[in-house]
Amino acid sequence: MRNHSRREVLRLAGAAAGAAAFGASINTSRAASMNVRIGWQPTLNGARYFVAQHEGLFTANGLNVEAIKFTSGPAYFSAFLSKSIDVGFMGTPPAVVGIAQGVPMQIFAIENYAPGSEALVARKGSGINALKDMKGKRIATKRGTSGDYALQMGLKKAGLTLSDITFLDIDVSALIPAFTRGDIDAGWYWEPWQGEMIQAGGKQIATDGEVGVAGGIVWVAQTDWLAQNGEIVERLLKAVDEATAVIAKDPQKAASYIVADMGVTQDLALRVLTKEATWPTMKQTWEPGYPLSINPASIRSDKGLIDALSRQAEFQKNQGSLKTSPDFAKAIETKYVAQFIGAKA
Amino acid sequence: MLLLWELLTDGTHTISTKFLASPVGIAEEFVTLLRTGYAGTPLWDHFAASLGRTLSGYLLSAVVAIPVGLWMGLNPYVRAVLSPLFNLMRPVPAIALIPVMVLWFGIGETSKIFVIFLASFLYVVLNTSSGVATIPEGLIRAAINLGANRAQLFRYVIFPAAMPSIMTGLKTGLAVSWAVVVAAELIAAQKGLGYMIEDAATFYRINDVYVGVILIGVIGLFMGASLEAIERRVMHWAGKS
Numbered sequence: 001m002r003n004h005s006r007r008e009v010l011r012l013a014g015a016a017a018g019a020a021a022f023g024a025s026i027n028t029s030r031a032a033s034m035n036v037r038i039g040w041q042p043t044l045n046g047a048r049y050f051v052a053q054h055e056g057l058f059t060a061n062g063l064n065v066e067a068i069k070f071t072s073g074p075a076y077f078s079a080f081l082s083k084s085i086d087v088g089f090m091g092t093p094p095a096v097v098g099i100a101q102g103v104p105m106q107i108f109a110i111e112n113y114a115p116g117s118e119a120l121v122a123r124k125g126s127g128i129n130a131l132k133d134m135k136g137k138r139i140a141t142k143r144g145t146s147g148d149y150a151l152q153m154g155l156k157k158a159g160l161t162l163s164d165i166t167f168l169d170i171d172v173s174a175l176i177p178a179f180t181r182g183d184i185d186a187g188w189y190w191e192p193w194q195g196e197m198i199q200a201g202g203k204q205i206a207t208d209g210e211v212g213v214a215g216g217i218v219w220v221a222q223t224d225w226l227a228q229n230g231e232i233v234e235r236l237l238k239a240v241d242e243a244t245a246v247i248a249k250d251p252q253k254a255a256s257y258i259v260a261d262m263g264v265t266q267d268l269a270l271r272v273l274t275k276e277a278t279w280p281t282m283k284q285t286w287e288p289g290y291p292l293s294i295n296p297a298s299i300r301s302d303k304g305l306i307d308a309l310s311r312q313a314e315f316q317k318n319q320g321s322l323k324t325s326p327d328f329a330k331a332i333e334t335k336y337v338a339q340f341i342g343a344k345a
Numbered sequence: 346m347l348l349l350w351e352l353l354t355d356g357t358h359t360i361s362t363k364f365l366a367s368p369v370g371i372a373e374e375f376v377t378l379l380r381t382g383y384a385g386t387p388l389w390d391h392f393a394a395s396l397g398r399t400l401s402g403y404l405l406s407a408v409v410a411i412p413v414g415l416w417m418g419l420n421p422y423v424r425a426v427l428s429p430l431f432n433l434m435r436p437v438p439a440i441a442l443i444p445v446m447v448l449w450f451g452i453g454e455t456s457k458i459f460v461i462f463l464a465s466f467l468y469v470v471l472n473t474s475s476g477v478a479t480i481p482e483g484l485i486r487a488a489i490n491l492g493a494n495r496a497q498l499f500r501y502v503i504f505p506a507a508m509p510s511i512m513t514g515l516k517t518g519l520a521v522s523w524a525v526v527v528a529a530e531l532i533a534a535q536k537g538l539g540y541m542i543e544d545a546a547t548f549y550r551i552n553d554v555y556v557g558v559i560l561i562g563v564i565g566l567f568m569g570a571s572l573e574a575i576e577r578r579v580m581h582w583a584g585k586s
Contacts, residue, residue, distance in 0.1 A: 180448075
């Protein structure tokens with residue numbers, strides 16, 4: 001009689017355990033299937049995205065990513081307007097333009113701070129060895145990009161104005177042929193184009209950081225989607241944060257992922273990852289002293305990210321490209337990073 | 346239709362002006378551009394730059410393509426060599442050629458005019474060639490029987506008979522030239538309507554994009570109509586028996 005009831009108990013226990021395990025597996029598989037449409041672009045500064053993809057960090061954190069490629073920041077604007085993508089990353093200049101022009105997008109995290117990954121590179125034989133040597137020369141950049149802003153700041157620092165140079169508005173597709181032919185004397189561009197110009201015999205004259213231009217890549221999301229999908233955002237932040245550790249601990253491996261995705265050299269990828277730019281953890285971006293800080297206290301006192309954005313907007317407004325310099329505080333959503341690091345602590 | 350468009354956007358806000366600019370918004374922006382120019386350059390200069398490149402590339406293509414096309418039409422061996430080559434080149438989009446164009450021709454006007462030249466050339470030459478190749482044998486035999494020599498045959502039979510095809514090629518070539526100028530101006534242009542459109546898109550100045558697109562459409566229409574008027578004068582016999 002006792003054996004019989006013990007077997008019964010065991011069988012019931014076994015059934016209960018089985019049911020619990022089955023229920024748990026349903027929960028996990030439901031959790032593993034959260035879909036997100038990420039817009040990506042081939043910039044070395046978005047390194048953590050590529051690392052996360054290759055290391056399977058998105059899947060490991062329960063995200064099913066549909067990856068959509070864009071050629072540059074401005075290309076995202078229509079996608080956000082038509083809700084064709086949920087989230088993406090872009091440089092601070094296009095982020096400024098999009099927000100100022102009323103595109104429904106908000107910044108919710110910092111990807112990197114890149115003071116050295118963009119610079120003025122001069123052609124061999126151009127006679128340019130310092131910023132002041134730009135006078136009377138043909139200098140190229142792409143209007144509206146961080147390079148454009150940096151060039152203007154560089155001119156200011158050297159006591160020059162736009163009328164002292166021949167300003168050439170050149171897209172990256174035409175840059176390297178023009179550089180090698182000698183049609184331009186120098187160019188102010190971001191990676192990998194800075195590296196390509198150097199490879200073509202150019203010399204680095206000054207970086208963004210050296211002319212006081214704080215820039216980097218930011219994570220942006222469609223405004224409505226961002227408000228409604230906190231769980232997905234948290235998982236995204238976790239995946240990206242985990243990628244930071246990979247870059248820090250094994251930069252060679254991280255560089256190899258970028259080489260695979262963008263066809264640049266291992267040397268260039270490694271230089272960007274270790275010297276030219278820094279990838280902060282989510283916690284670091286919360287520090288008030290961080291150059292692109294998203295701490296609400298920094299936002300309130302016009303420091304960090306909001307300062308970088310406002311300066312860019314003022315510059316574009318003075319150029320006549322933007323009509324307004326908006327209040328960026330409304331465009332920065334800090335609650336998800338707050339929640340994320342709160343949970344970690 | 347304009348009224349309905351205006352009502353839907355500015356009037357009732359049924360369609361947000363973020364998706365579809367309103368006619369009044371576009372008109373206002375056009376006036377602003379006329380007054381202050383775009384990116385520090387007067388609107389007229391942008392227009393003149395685009396028109397100049399287009400006409401240069403187009404006229405050059407006509408001058409080269411018609412003789413080459415006639416030669417291809419008259420000589421089956423030349424046609425056998427060149428025709429597949431040109432057909433291979435035609436579908437290649439101008440945008441794909443940008444780095445090569447800059448490498449060969451630099452960032453000045455040459456690279457842009459060449460892209461337009463190439464696009465138009467391929468249409469004019471192939472139309473001219475087929476125009477000659479499809480002349481009815483009967484016409485040629487009749488002329489030879491009447492004692493025409495090679496020069497007379499060409500001047501009085503072949504060239505006029507091929508004219509309709511040549512004109513088709515020229516009309517298509519002009520349309521293609523004007524359409525390609527936008528792509529050509531992606532090659533390090535500093536001004537032009539195509540440049541304006543691409544630059545405005547970077548800054549999400551949608552009204553400026555619309556103005557540029559509409560201007561390109563209107564000017565293209567005008568150029569096409571002008572060419573048709575010329576065609577009617579030159580080929581007064583077309584359509585009559």
